[in-house]
């Protein structure tokens with residue numbers, strides 16, 4: 001496969017034009033790490049300038065009543081649309097870590113007879129650590145590191161004392177997609193709730209939270225939603241659980257009539273009850289822009305391009321990397337993959353460093369994995385080809 005072939009794929013790509021909607025200061029840089037930190041949308045640059053100079057600079061405290069106060073819920077509805085959640089069930093706040101803590105604590109508080117939490121051994125570290133801090137009784141799932149979680153293995157760990165199952169929809173290492181609807185159903189059959197971590201699926205794959213009957217979810221906005229470093233995360237609480245569950249961080253932004261400053265906490269109606277303290281307005285503005293851009297491109301079109309890019313990466317692997325001793329660390333079935341392809345070799349860490357020196361940004365994951373991140377709105381087929389080509393040059397057999 002040649003660079004000309006990659007260019008032909010770019011010419012046929014219906015989303016190719018979106019790359020121009022992002023700041024690309026160095027056209028020579030090959031950026032295959034949008035699944036860790038998405039690129040900066042041009043619209044976000046303008047929006048942040050407006051928020052800083054006009055809203056903050058001129059309007060000062062009045063900004064809260066001129067649009068800032070309800071931004072967490074408004075941005076939540078936009079993000080909700082991207083993950084298949086109807087309005088009033090998603091709010092943008094805090095970090096993924098903190099959102100996960102709030103939701104897992106709420107789920108554990110539901111029924112004192114249920115104390116067990118099921119979590120995958122290969123789950124993203126922050127998720128494991130939060131749960132280790134919260135739950136006295138963790139049940140570890142030993143999922144296949146490449147193929148990911150299978151429903152039967154989850155079913156084996158469920159019982160009358162299971163409070164919650166916590167899983168990533170797309171695994172951060174392998175990009176394996178967990179069967180969200182089936183696992184949600186199994187947990188419900190056992191009387192448990194499920195909390196989905198959507199960090200690696202929000203903005204790149206269809207999620208269908210409402211359709212699956214999902215209970216709870218969290219996700220970050222700085223990966224495929226391109227909202228920038230440390231931008232606030234989002235959380236989803238299914239509408240009919242919002243009154244039943246109680247989040248643990250009671251603050252004034254989650255209180256009914258917060259500005260009456262009354263004695264005693266009473267939750268605000270609806271999803272606003274899941275807020276705690278003063279929201280990060282700059283970060284929220286960036287989430288709003290990132291979500292609008294993804295909505296404009298549409299999730300089905302984004303997912304189709306993610307599939308095309310990762311399939312192309314797989315073809316490049318088979319033709320050029322496999323003969324050099326690489327293996328694939330992601331499912332070969334495109335339907336079972338998220339937005340990146342992992343390739344593995346024992347010297348992956350040194351190769352990642354050498355690639356960065358050569359103008360190709362990827363990332364290394366312990367112990368032997370290089371993730372080739374494919375961000376459908378910004379990654380081109382030519383960029384991917386060039387990245388793999390340089391990797392081949394740097395990695396003699």
Ligand SMILES: *Cc1c(COP(=O)(O)O)cnc(C)c1O
Pocket residue numbers: 095096097098124126127168172197199200220233
């Ligand atoms: C990126 C990521 C996180 C990040 O959590 P932060 O609180 O934003 O640091 C959490 N979970 C998963 C699965 C991730 O991929």
